[in-house]
Amino acid sequence: MSGQPETASHGEGQQHPIGLYFKVWILLFVLSSMSYAVDYFHFHGYLRWTLILVFMFLKAGLIISVFMHFAWEPSTLKLALGLPVITIIVFIAFMAIEADYTFLSRLTFMSGGT
């Protein structure tokens, strides 16, 4: 799929066979239907969350690497854009810990209020 052994065609810009776009397009449709099915068939708990995340990351990966041609961009750009994004994970962890603390404080001091 996205791992085709072609390199970026320099010259004017990114040029890739139209068939590749069609394949990714169909895959995105299938993945979206599957993530919708997760809700439609009422999956719950960890199974639901895992499936949502798997389909989400697969879709995001396909859009970024093929539609946005990220897979064929120079490694300097990959590094410059990829590294800062990692900090988001740190931020998520911080805010999750903070939210947990707020939640427990509310339970303790506001007698289950909002």
Next chain:
Amino acid sequence: MASTPAVNTKSSYWQSLVTDWSADREVFKLSWGKLMMWIFLLSDTFIFSVFLIGYMNVRMSATDSWPLTSEVFALHVGGADIPLLLIAIMTFILITSSGTMAMAVNCAYQRNKAATFKLMIATAILGASFVGMQAFEWSKLILDEGVRPWANPMGAAQFGSAFFMITGFHGMHVSIGVIYLTVVAIKVLRGHYDEKGFQIVEITGLYWHFVDLVWVFIFAFFYLW
């Protein structure tokens, strides 16, 4: 000059990376327009991340139960409530528009101006219909269900503010994208890029695919979670 021995691919990857960064020349072998769009999209990534993280924070810390999105966004079709139907349609519309955009980029590099124009306008129309459906969704939520940024009848008060902020900001991006696409499409047709080259279509496409990309995350975290 001594010939360099064949290095394995892994070390040559890192070596070339270091060379690219440390050599006394351009680091990014890209046109500035494309590079600037990527940098802009990186900053936009942070904006949407902050919104989604803020939503995570208020949802985790809310002591009231969070409204069931599957029911809130259900559509009543043919005597039955179909969960998230409108959202699913909106998702498919956005993916379709991403596909037409990718085709437009392809046609632009083949210098097929008529096809590029048609595909870009098709993308813009799909984007506009997405915004239209979002307007419908908002009015349904505000008028029929009584959702406000500060309160709602279904549960945790934070639901409204998170919903309006995240989908509103995304809708604004789609609206701007529709205008951007239309402007570039008209310029393509008028021959504005005949000499400059058609990379502008790829750059516009980057923005449009990013809008689709953000929706993937909103769909997963806000509507499905």
